[in-house]
Amino acid sequence: MTTFPRGPRLDRRGALKLSIGGAAALWLGSATQGFAQATQIKASWYGGQDTHDRMQQALALFSEKNPDIQVGVEFAPFADFYDRLPVQYSGGGAPDVHRHSMTYLFDYIERGLLADLTQHIGSTIDISGLYPGVVEIGTAGEQTQAIGNNQIAVALFYNQEKLDAAGVTGALDNLTWDAFRDMAIELGQAGGDQHYGTNDAGGFIALFELFVTQRGKGLYSDGALGFDRQDLADWFTFWHSMRAERGAPPPSVTAESAGFQNSPMVRNLAAMQTGWCQQLVFFQALMTQELGIHACPSPEGASDNGHLIRALDFWVAPARSAHVEQSARLIDFLLNDEEAIQTLGLTLGGPASDKASAILAETADAPSAKILNYLEELRPLASPQTPHWISGHGELESLLNRLNASVGFEQTTPEAAAENFFSEADRILG
Amino acid sequence: MAQDTVEAVITGKQATRDATAASRRGEAWAALVFLTPWILGIVLLTALPMIGSFVLSFSNYDLLSAPRWVGTANYERLLFSDPRYLKSLEVTTVYVLVSVPLAVAVALIIAVTLSEATRSANFFRGVYYLPSLLGGSVAIGVLWRQIFGSSGLVNISLSGLGFQTTSWIGDPRYALWTLIILNVWQFGAPMVIFLAGVRQIPKEVVEATIMDGANPVQRFFRITLPLLSPLILFNLVMQTITAFQAFVPAYVVSDGSGGPIDSTLFYTLYLYLEGFRNFRMGYAMSMAWVLLVIIAVFTALSFYASRFWVHYES
Numbered sequence: 001m002t003t004f005p006r007g008p009r010l011d012r013r014g015a016l017k018l019s020i021g022g023a024a025a026l027w028l029g030s031a032t033q034g035f036a037q038a039t040q041i042k043a044s045w046y047g048g049q050d051t052h053d054r055m056q057q058a059l060a061l062f063s064e065k066n067p068d069i070q071v072g073v074e075f076a077p078f079a080d081f082y083d084r085l086p087v088q089y090s091g092g093g094a095p096d097v098h099r100h101s102m103t104y105l106f107d108y109i110e111r112g113l114l115a116d117l118t119q120h121i122g123s124t125i126d127i128s129g130l131y132p133g134v135v136e137i138g139t140a141g142e143q144t145q146a147i148g149n150n151q152i153a154v155a156l157f158y159n160q161e162k163l164d165a166a167g168v169t170g171a172l173d174n175l176t177w178d179a180f181r182d183m184a185i186e187l188g189q190a191g192g193d194q195h196y197g198t199n200d201a202g203g204f205i206a207l208f209e210l211f212v213t214q215r216g217k218g219l220y221s222d223g224a225l226g227f228d229r230q231d232l233a234d235w236f237t238f239w240h241s242m243r244a245e246r247g248a249p250p251p252s253v254t255a256e257s258a259g260f261q262n263s264p265m266v267r268n269l270a271a272m273q274t275g276w277c278q279q280l281v282f283f284q285a286l287m288t289q290e291l292g293i294h295a296c297p298s299p300e301g302a303s304d305n306g307h308l309i310r311a312l313d314f315w316v317a318p319a320r321s322a323h324v325e326q327s328a329r330l331i332d333f334l335l336n337d338e339e340a341i342q343t344l345g346l347t348l349g350g351p352a353s354d355k356a357s358a359i360l361a362e363t364a365d366a367p368s369a370k371i372l373n374y375l376e377e378l379r380p381l382a383s384p385q386t387p388h389w390i391s392g393h394g395e396l397e398s399l400l401n402r403l404n405a406s407v408g409f410e411q412t413t414p415e416a417a418a419e420n421f422f423s424e425a426d427r428i429l430g
Numbered sequence: 431m432a433q434d435t436v437e438a439v440i441t442g443k444q445a446t447r448d449a450t451a452a453s454r455r456g457e458a459w460a461a462l463v464f465l466t467p468w469i470l471g472i473v474l475l476t477a478l479p480m481i482g483s484f485v486l487s488f489s490n491y492d493l494l495s496a497p498r499w500v501g502t503a504n505y506e507r508l509l510f511s512d513p514r515y516l517k518s519l520e521v522t523t524v525y526v527l528v529s530v531p532l533a534v535a536v537a538l539i540i541a542v543t544l545s546e547a548t549r550s551a552n553f554f555r556g557v558y559y560l561p562s563l564l565g566g567s568v569a570i571g572v573l574w575r576q577i578f579g580s581s582g583l584v585n586i587s588l589s590g591l592g593f594q595t596t597s598w599i600g601d602p603r604y605a606l607w608t609l610i611i612l613n614v615w616q617f618g619a620p621m622v623i624f625l626a627g628v629r630q631i632p633k634e635v636v637e638a639t640i641m642d643g644a645n646p647v648q649r650f651f652r653i654t655l656p657l658l659s660p661l662i663l664f665n666l667v668m669q670t671i672t673a674f675q676a677f678v679p680a681y682v683v684s685d686g687s688g689g690p691i692d693s694t695l696f697y698t699l700y701l702y703l704e705g706f707r708n709f710r711m712g713y714a715m716s717m718a719w720v721l722l723v724i725i726a727v728f729t730a731l732s733f734y735a736s737r738f739w740v741h742y743e744s
Contacts, residue, residue, distance in 0.1 A: 086493040252600035255690040
């Protein structure tokens with residue numbers, strides 16, 4: 001009979017002691033290891049593929065230079081991002097630092113959901129080189145809850161070839177609203193059947209803001225609408241007259257124009273397109289013909305061309321985040337680190353500081369150089385103000401778009417649409 | 431002795447009864463243990479959220495801050511002072527009343543046509559079921575945009591034939607109809623149920639009518655239709671419930687807006703926009719509860735009306 005050497009016996013008590021001891025050792029081990037581990041934070045943003053690629057490269061650089069912070073990422077297109085964000089805030093799982101558009105920013109600021117970054121400004125976040133308004137828009141009283149990550153303005157993009165062919169390029173020199181309308185109609189006619197001058201921008205609220213700024217008013221004033229019914233009726237009337245003569249496409253074409261790739265200019269249906277200046281890069285990437293960029297129309301003889309150069313997107317941290325300090329370091333890195341500025345290029349918008357402008361000017365490709373040049377030339381002519389939007393802006397933007405389409409489909413008149421906008425705005429802002 | 435025997439028998443019976451009861455109790459415990467995951471699922475994932483949503487439907491809740499009790503204000507606004515809500519109700523009702531009977535009728539006709547167990551019938555059954563497998567997916571919504579868009583397949587075909595074209599999804603007069611066609615196209619699920627029903631029709635009955643000289647149309651209306659009527663009711667009810675809750679096609683085709691000018695603003699899409707985009711989750715919850723009532727009423731009406739046209743063999 002073979003006998004085996006008797007090893008240590010393990011009864012139930014022994015097993016229990018061993019498992020408790022083992023678990024404790026594992027916990028202690030992981031805890032000790034934890035002290036040496038990097039702090040995990042989550043960053044998120046919205047944008048297109050170019051933004052996602054460049055942001056991830058910039059964050060990889062950040063992790064290299066800051067080994068004590070590990071950044072997890074989450075990104076989505078704009079609409080999907082804002083479907084998810086309120087749920088994340090509601091459930092306490094909002095990312096530690098994220099991009100926030102002015103469209104919804106004040107919905108969050110007014111509810112006290114964003115961390116006050118004031119104590120980190122100066123010590124962690126260097127704001128000394130930022131353009132005026134970049135910090136001010138996110139500052140109320142003594143609290144700064146959002147810091148701009150860009151400075152942008154609305155612009156008019158045009159297909160140079162089509163303008164030359166129609167012989168209307170000269171109209172850009174003195175682009176009043178009437179000249180713009182005539183030019184758009186000529187371009188539509190020059191293009192032939194089912195061609196139009198520009199996109200229907202009657203639902204583009206930032207362009208409407210420019211329109212009322214040129215009239216010495218604002219989109220908002222003291223938490224309410226800052227313009228009159230007549231201003232809005234005039235606006236709807238202008239775009240209705242554009243559609244009537246193919247200066248702008250009919251609403252059924254506009255209904256299918258969401259996204260850069262579906263815009264009438266990219267689909268070769270229109271010669272011009274309004275948008276935010278940095279979008280020139282996205283439009284140019286989808287087209288072979290060369291695009292130009294120009295300031296939007298202004299009234300005859302106006303001293304102020306109504307263009308607002310200001311931050312439209314921001315970096316914020318939720319008030320409930322346990323890592324505001326680390327988030328502040330990341331915000332500073334994205335705003336001020338030379339390599340980060342180079343990596344991000346214009347994907348988040350125009351530069352937010354002279355330093356960023358200078359760095360980007362050195363390496364800019366042709367479309368980016370046009371944007372930088374546009375902002376540079378616009379700056380002395382632009383309004384010195386940087387007014388901000390308010391809570392409820394997102395809903396008002398959809399409302400404007402819907403009413404402009406209703407006028408287009410002749411379901412309502414410009415005057416009735418303006419009236420409707422005001423009564424709905426009362427409820428939304430009430 | 432006899433007394434002892436009797437006592438022993440009684441004790442024995444008692445012991446058996448005890449054992450049986452204990453075993454039943456054991457079985458009950460086992461059943462409970464096995465059911466626990468489902469009970470927990472129903473309580474935690476269905477019942478509690480439902481109660482929560484009912485309570486919150488009486489509040490002003492924006493997802494981002496604490497709810498504030500507003501009594502029946504949400505329900506009052508819903509029923510009396512929100513024209514967009516009424517528009518969404520109108521759009522959804524048209525969608526349900528047109529697309530559901532059409533989808534059920536198409537399913538029934540195809541099922542009867544393909545009821546023979548031939549090889550080609552098997553093939554076509556598979557082909558016709560395919561759209562239902564794809565269901566209300568995002569991919570189908572995108573496909574629909576490509577088919578009915580201004581430079582889509584339909585317009586290419588129409589202009590090829592010399593017809594005037596229009597943007598089917600960009601025009602409020604037609605946009606809803608493209609979604610109705612989409613729903614009718616997905617008739618696979620009711621078709622499968624009808625196929626099973628057609629197979630259950632007794633051969634003797636069919637043969638007897640053939641002997642009596644009934645033609646196929648008479649057989650369809652006099653035999654097939656009455657015998658399938660319980661399944662028609664079932665399919666109508668199920669399709670109605672699903673159609674009231676349709677969301678994805680409208681969301682994708684209209685880019686999440688319900689446009690153009692609210693012509694595809696389905697009930698659930700408006701609910702979603704109010705809850706998640708406009709921060710009125712309390713209001714959205716009241717909409718959800720009203721939808722439940724609407725579906726319940728429609729279902730009850732279907733059952734009530736069924737006594738006049740549904741034929742049960744028993």
